[in-house]
Amino acid sequence: xxxxxxxxxxxxxxxxxxxxxxxxxxxxxxxxxxxxxxxxxxxxxxxxxxxxxxxxxxxxxxxxxxxxxxxxxxxxxxxxxxxxxxxxxxxxxxxxxxxxxxxxxxxxxxxxxxxxxxxxxxxxxxxxxxxxxxxxxxxxxxxxxxxxxxxxxxxxxxxxxxxxxxxxxxxxxxxxxxxxxxxxxxxxxxxxxxxxxxxxxxxxxxxxxxxxxxxxxxxxxxxxxxxxxxxxxxxxxxxxxxxxxxxxxxxxxxxxxxxxxxxxxxxxxxxxxxxxxxxxxxxxxxxxxxxxxxxxxxxxxxxxxxxxxxxxxxxxxxxxxxxxxxxxxxxxxxxxxxxxxxxxxxxxxxxxxxxxxxxxxx
Numbered sequence: 001x002x003x004x005x006x007x008x009x010x011x012x013x014x015x016x017x018x019x020x021x022x023x024x025x026x027x028x029x030x031x032x033x034x035x036x037x038x039x040x041x042x043x044x045x046x047x048x049x050x051x052x053x054x055x056x057x058x059x060x061x062x063x064x065x066x067x068x069x070x071x072x073x074x075x076x077x078x079x080x081x082x083x084x085x086x087x088x089x090x091x092x093x094x095x096x097x098x099x100x101x102x103x104x105x106x107x108x109x110x111x112x113x114x115x116x117x118x119x120x121x122x123x124x125x126x127x128x129x130x131x132x133x134x135x136x137x138x139x140x141x142x143x144x145x146x147x148x149x150x151x152x153x154x155x156x157x158x159x160x161x162x163x164x165x166x167x168x169x170x171x172x173x174x175x176x177x178x179x180x181x182x183x184x185x186x187x188x189x190x191x192x193x194x195x196x197x198x199x200x201x202x203x204x205x206x207x208x209x210x211x212x213x214x215x216x217x218x219x220x221x222x223x224x225x226x227x228x229x230x231x232x233x234x235x236x237x238x239x240x241x242x243x244x245x246x247x248x249x250x251x252x253x254x255x256x257x258x259x260x261x262x263x264x265x266x267x268x269x270x271x272x273x274x275x276x277x278x279x280x281x282x283x284x285x286x287x288x289x290x291x292x293x294x295x296x297x298x299x300x301x302x303x304x305x306x307x308x309x310x311x312x313x314x315x316x317x318x319x320x321x322x323x324x325x326x327x328x329x330x331x332x333x334x335x336x337x338x339x340x341x342x343x344x345x346x347x348x349x350x351x352x353x354x355x356x357x358x359x360x361x362x
Contacts, residue, residue, distance in 0.1 A: 012045025051090035058085030100129030227255025257300035
C-alpha cells in the first residue's frame with residue numbers, strides 16, 4: 001500500500017536550522033519522514049508561518065526568508081526589520097504576511113510580490129512586539145508588546161483601533177492567540193492564561209497551572225491546550241473550567257510549540273522531540289508517533305500537503321514581480337548573503353554522529 005502523506009510539520013530551531021517532516025500513514029503505522037533541513041538563517045529562529053504554498057521563517061538575524069513549498073525553492077528575502085523578528089502570521093485569505101519585531105515595528109507585506117504595503121514603525125511605542133495573532137476573519141489582529149499594552153489593529157483600514165493598558169494585570173505578557181471560532185482570545189502571562197470574550201471584552205476564565213505555561217493552542221468546542229515548562233499538556237474547557245485530560249511527560253522538557261491539524265495535536269519540546277497525538281473524540285489523546293530532531297525546537301507551523309489538483313497551479317502560476325523590485329530587499333545585500341552561504345558545506349553532520357543531514361538551500 002502506498003504511503004498517504006497527511007501534512008508536513010515545519011519547525012525552527014535554536015541551532016539556526018529550518019526542519020521539515022511529513023506525517024505519513026501507511027498500511028501498518030504512522031510515521032514522520034524527514035523532508036527538509038535548511039540553513040539559510042544566521043541566527044536562531046523565532047517564528048515560522050505557512051499559507052497555501054508559501055512558507056516564511058524569521059529570527060534573530062532580523063531577516064524573513066520566504067519559500068515556495070510546492071517548488072521547494074527559496075523565493076525571497078525581506079530585510080525590513082532592524083531587530084529580532086518575533087512573530088509571523090499570514091492573513092487567512094493569504095493576501096498579506098504580517099510580522100512583528102523587537103525593533104518595535106509591525107509590517108504588512110503583500111504576498112507574492114512581497115511589497116511592503118504597510119508599516120507601523122512604533123506599533124508599541126517603540127518597544128518590542130512580543131506576539132501577533134490575526135483574527136480568523138482576517139479583518140483585524142491583536143498584538144502585545146513590552147509597553148504593556150494590548151492593541152487591536154483594523155487590517156481593512158490599516159490603523160490601530162483600540163489600545164488597552166495591561167500593566168496592572170500582567171507581569172510578563174508573552175503570547176496572544178485567537179480561538180478557532182474567533183469569539184475568544186487567550187493572553188498568556190507566566191503560569192496563567194486569561195480567556196477573553198469578544199462580545200464584552202471581559203475575562204470569562206482565568207486558567208492557572210502550577211508550572212510556567214510556555215505554549216497555548218485552542219481546540220474545537222471551547223477547549224484549550226496548555227503546554228508547560230515541565231513537559232505536560234493540559235486540556236481545559238475554558239467556559240466551565242473543567243480539566244478534560246492531561247498528557248504527562250516522563251522528562252521535564254518545556255513544551256515550546258503546540259499546533260492543531262484536524263484531529264491531530266502536534267507538540268515540540270525544548271529537547272527537540274516532535275510528538276503527534278490523535279485527539280478525536282472525548283477520550284485521552286493517543287500518541288501516534290514521535291521523533292527526535294537532535295535540535296532545540298523554538299517554533300512550529302503545519303502545512304497541508306498539496307494534492308494532484310494543485311499541479312496546474314504550479315505549472316500555470318502567474319508571473320510575479322521580482323522580489324528585487326520591491327522596497328523590502330536590497331539586491332546587493334541578497335547577493336552577498338547568497339555568496340556567503342554558498343561558501344559553506346551543505347552536508348552537515350549533527351549529533352547523534354550517525355545522522356547525516358542533507359542541507360538543501362531552498
